[in-house]
Amino acid sequence: MIFCFSGTGNSLAVARMLSGYLGDEVVRIGSGVSCGYDLTGHRRVVWVFPVYSWGVPPAVRRFMSSVSIDGAAGVPHFMVCTCGDDGGMVASQWRKDVLSRGWKPVSAHSVIMPNTYVLLPGFDVDSPAVVRNKLKSAPKRVEEIGHAIKCCSPIDTVVRGKMAWLKTRVIYPLFMRFLTSPGPFRATSACVGCGLCEKACPMNNVNIDSGVPEWGDDCAMCLACYHVCPHHAVAYGNRTAKRGQYRLPRGFYKLSDD
Secondary structure (H helix, E strand, C coil), X not given: CEEECCCXXXXXXHHHHHHHHHCCCEEECXXXXXXXXXXXXXXXXXXXXXXXXXXXXXXXXXHHHHCEEECHHHCEXXXXXXXXXXXXXXXXXXXXXXXXXXXEEEEEEEEECCCCCCCCCCCCCCCHXXXXXXXXXXXXXXXXXXXXXXXXXXXXXXXXXXXXHHHHHHHHHHHHHHCCCCCCEEECCCCCCCCHHHHHCCCCCEEEECCEEEECCCCCCCCHHHHHCCCCCEEECCCCCCCCCCCCCCXXXXXXXX
């Protein structure tokens, strides 16, 4: 079974590619999903999610801490994260969360995908050329990871990057405490009330009221609402005014139904 959290579609694409290679079912993590699962007939659990500030997304950590999975202690667990560049010590954080449930973490892996975070100075989406190159390399990388998972390889292949300890142990908790408020989200005058932001939110945290989107408190900060808007009408304070948008190409690994 593959548990996947995805906002802009990068991690979902990886999960679906893994599903095709492994033959495992994909279950999406988000608001309204079931809290109980049975692993009868399943060989493993694979956790797929994007890296958040060199750590595990809070929505994934909450799900892992509360979900009931019959048989989870008897099968190996694997992690596959998507990141724009590096994942820091995300594997160590994930492994501790898995062990805290009495489950067995085996190995962790990362797939480089296009950048989507745009809320801090110096952060923006990749250029079209970089996006093409990353997406071109992804399928082969996922196949390598799928083979490692099939073989139950205990070797981690996460790209940690420089200053991994600082990023995950210091920057991650500061980021989660001070930079994850949904408060600054708003719709600009360019909004036409199409509802795409509401539909894209994995947490059901965006609601259209009188033709205008409003954000609640259960925000995963995945920025799906921002990137999906065809009019660039979703803003986060003044930080996104000159930032680019990213949308996984609809033809990339049969995602045209999303």
